[in-house]
Amino acid sequence: MAGLQKDVANALRLMEGEGIYNPMSELAMKLVNDALGTLGPEADHTEIVKVVEDKSEASGCVKARKQD
8 A cells, every 4th residue: 555655745845846726636645644554554555445445335336226
């Protein structure tokens, strides 16, 4: 996870240096930081889905939709 954090931070710095505003990249950085704090630096980047599932309160990373 630490490697992913470094990569996303570098991408953000490059965009900022070029005057590019990208809110999705900022959101990605927040998610990576949350995952790093929760899972630790040795976690594989694919484990980030665990943090997404916890935040969405759904398993399999998909929220159930109510049928109207």
